[in-house]
Amino acid sequence: MNVDETNLPGLGLRKDFMTASGRRIGVVELREGQTELIISTWDDPDTCQASIPLTSDEAATLGNLLGGQHLAMKLTEEHKDYPGIVTRQFSIAPDSPFQNQPMGKACIRTRCGVSIVAIMREGEVLPSPGPDAVLHTGDLLVAVGTQEGLDAAADILRHG
Amino acid sequence: MDPLALTLIELGAVVFCLGLLARLAGRIAMSPIPLYLLGGLAFGAGGIVKLEGMHEFAHISSEIGVILLLLMLGLEYTATELFTGLRRSWQGGVLDLVLNFLPGAALAYLLGWGGVGAMVLGGVTYISSSGIAAKVITDLGRLGNRETPVVLSILVFEDLAMAVYLPVLTTILAGVSFLGGLTSVGIALAVVSVVLMVALRHGHHVSRAVHSENSEVFLLNVLGAALLVAGLASAMQVSAAVGAFLLGIAISGATAHNATRILEPLRDLFAAIFFVAFGLNTDPSSIPPVLGWALVLAVITAATKMVTGVWAAKRAGIARRGRFRAGAALIARGEFSIVIAGLAVASGAVPNELAALATAYVLIMAVLGPLAARYVEPLVGAAGGGRQGVPAKA
Numbered sequence: 001m002n003v004d005e006t007n008l009p010g011l012g013l014r015k016d017f018m019t020a021s022g023r024r025i026g027v028v029e030l031r032e033g034q035t036e037l038i039i040s041t042w043d044d045p046d047t048c049q050a051s052i053p054l055t056s057d058e059a060a061t062l063g064n065l066l067g068g069q070h071l072a073m074k075l076t077e078e079h080k081d082y083p084g085i086v087t088r089q090f091s092i093a094p095d096s097p098f099q100n101q102p103m104g105k106a107c108i109r110t111r112c113g114v115s116i117v118a119i120m121r122e123g124e125v126l127p128s129p130g131p132d133a134v135l136h137t138g139d140l141l142v143a144v145g146t147q148e149g150l151d152a153a154a155d156i157l158r159h160g
Numbered sequence: 161m162d163p164l165a166l167t168l169i170e171l172g173a174v175v176f177c178l179g180l181l182a183r184l185a186g187r188i189a190m191s192p193i194p195l196y197l198l199g200g201l202a203f204g205a206g207g208i209v210k211l212e213g214m215h216e217f218a219h220i221s222s223e224i225g226v227i228l229l230l231l232m233l234g235l236e237y238t239a240t241e242l243f244t245g246l247r248r249s250w251q252g253g254v255l256d257l258v259l260n261f262l263p264g265a266a267l268a269y270l271l272g273w274g275g276v277g278a279m280v281l282g283g284v285t286y287i288s289s290s291g292i293a294a295k296v297i298t299d300l301g302r303l304g305n306r307e308t309p310v311v312l313s314i315l316v317f318e319d320l321a322m323a324v325y326l327p328v329l330t331t332i333l334a335g336v337s338f339l340g341g342l343t344s345v346g347i348a349l350a351v352v353s354v355v356l357m358v359a360l361r362h363g364h365h366v367s368r369a370v371h372s373e374n375s376e377v378f379l380l381n382v383l384g385a386a387l388l389v390a391g392l393a394s395a396m397q398v399s400a401a402v403g404a405f406l407l408g409i410a411i412s413g414a415t416a417h418n419a420t421r422i423l424e425p426l427r428d429l430f431a432a433i434f435f436v437a438f439g440l441n442t443d444p445s446s447i448p449p450v451l452g453w454a455l456v457l458a459v460i461t462a463a464t465k466m467v468t469g470v471w472a473a474k475r476a477g478i479a480r481r482g483r484f485r486a487g488a489a490l491i492a493r494g495e496f497s498i499v500i501a502g503l504a505v506a507s508g509a510v511p512n513e514l515a516a517l518a519t520a521y522v523l524i525m526a527v528l529g530p531l532a533a534r535y536v537e538p539l540v541g542a543a544g545g546g547r548q549g550v551p552a553k554a
Contacts, residue, residue, distance in 0.1 A: 007309070009245055009313065009316045016304065024304075030303075032421075038303065044482070046481065046482035048302065048303070051303050
């Protein structure tokens with residue numbers, strides 16, 4: 001994927017690329033640290049239809065959503081030969097009993113046979129996290145297991 | 161009344177009125193600069209109320225205002241940005257200089273203000289307001305547009321041109337003999353180039369020298385350094401403003417961001433006083449006679465900026481709508497036109513009508529610029545298959 005980086009002297013840096021559908025999409029990183037999500041109009045790639053200011057939390061969450069989707073889709077693709085195995089994503093809510101706790105405390109694999117294969121955090125992927133990986137609010141866990149196991153895991157992460 | 165009490169009351173009243181004007185400007189989404197100028201006109205010589213007490217303070221404050229305006233302009237860009245910008249967009253920059261300097265210079269000749277007047281008025285019509293342009297681009301959500309880097313690189317070129325133009329102007333305004341003038345212009349240009357080279361290589365040393373974790377220490381360091389450099393530059397006939405500008409360029413990276421943040425309120429205050437002081441020294445009754453010329457100049461230089469933007473954007477491969485947006489974003493003139501006119505008026509080398517013309521011109525352009533940027537697209541759209549390269553009615 002070819003991402004164009006354009007310097008905006010005095011304002012910041014624009015990073016964008018052209019989608020297959022002919023829209024330019026990307027971010028502008030402003031000097032002051034804010035991020036703007038930019039999307040061009042459908043008829044003119046020069047013009048931005050939207051320029052949406054994002055806080056660093058929002059940008060990280062969006063990154064997780066997009067990146068997590070990508071990872072989950074890949075995993076689903078790989079598991080499609082094994083019926084009954086499902087991939088799902090869990091986000092750690094601010095009221096989760098496991099936030100700021102090592103993941104091992106939830107004992108998800110022991111209790112419901114579900115494997116956490118990755119944690120998405122601020123747009124980065126932590127692959128195969130161990131039991132001592134600490135969970136934070138906004139983390140996105142990518143889990144693989146059976147339908148029932150995943151339901152149970154979701155309940156554990158939410159209520160302990 | 162006790163002179164101190166009078167000064168405080170007048171100053172307080174003026175600053176408070178500026179606050180009201182700035183709020184009004186925010187409400188109607190325009191630049192506060194024209195309102196500050198109008199405020200100055202209302203209070204100044206021949207205006208509604210005459211303010212005498214704050215004269216001295218206004219004078220030194222407006223000097224500081226100019227220094228801060230130029231310092232912050234320098235802080236905005238790193239030396240590397242300036243040089244890459246220069247390499248990539250010098251053709252557009254030169255076209256911009258030629259097209260927009262000449263109308264002002266020609267009018268000054270026509271009105272019999274001679275070479276000095278031409279030099280000043282050319283500068284006034286040449287320099288776009290990077291403050292207004294950046295605000296328009298941000299407010300209209302055009303940060304991600306493809307023509308935006310084109311607009312910004314032209315503004316970068318203009319700012320570099322200022323670094324050369326201001327010392328030359330200072331020398332010319334000082335009215336020294338031809339040979340003496342040549343020498344001091346030579347010195348000025350040598351100083352500017354040396355500082356730029358040093359800034360490019362050793363900017364981080366300058367940054368480290370003024371940097372501090374403590375915001376109070378940092379503020380005093382930056383402000384002190386700026387005034388010191390400006391004063392020294394002024395003593396060397398390089399123009400105080402350019403000294404501050406060069407210091408701003410030399411400071412880079414995180415230090416520059418912090419300096420911008422910490423100096424912004426000071427800049428807003430002193431620059432506002434500078435605009436008012438400029439208005440104070442202009443007699444409102446001198447404006448109506450030059451208003452016609454200001455309008456003519458406004459129409460011509462709006463068109464020439466439009467041509468500049470359209471041409472530069474076309475070269476960058478931008479489609480028709482983007483080209484007109486680029487042109488319109490450049491139309492606004494503001495703070496730096498007044499800085500140039502202010503330098504000229506302070507030197508006494510130009511007639512007072514020039515100040516009046518510059519005031520009227522900036523009043524028109526600071527209002528017209530943002531409006532043109534906002535409405536150029538619907539206008540161009542309505543014109544349908546309008547010929548390319550021809551400026552839209554702005």
